[in-house]
């Protein structure tokens with residue numbers, strides 16, 4: 001099991017707004033919070049988001065470059081994936097690969113894909 005993942009972000013406030021509902025719905029709780037960062041924890045794994053220093057922001061993030069491509073989370077069921085998909089739509093968060101949803105990850109792989117404010121791809125996948 002992962003201990004933690006730490007991600008630098010462009011705009012911490014925007015990141016908190018986006019990730020808070022998603023992670024809380026999955027059972028994560030805020031673990032640490034300070035001026036320049038926040039973490040949410042579930043069981044023994046936590047995710048940390050840290051405000052990127054100004055001098056590094058311009059380079060930006062792109063999931064096709066070297067580095068993180070996406071984060072994938074376990075859903076409890078296909079119904080939960082569907083509920084999240086509806087909520088994402090309500091929040092005007094674009095669903096990726098809509099033409100192949102919910103099997104964009106392959107046959108039998110029931111998932112929803114979307115992007116965080118830095119365009120980090122997020123996947124929620126049913127068992």
Ligand SMILES: [Zn+2]
Nearest residue numbers: 070072105123
């Ligand atoms: Zn994946």
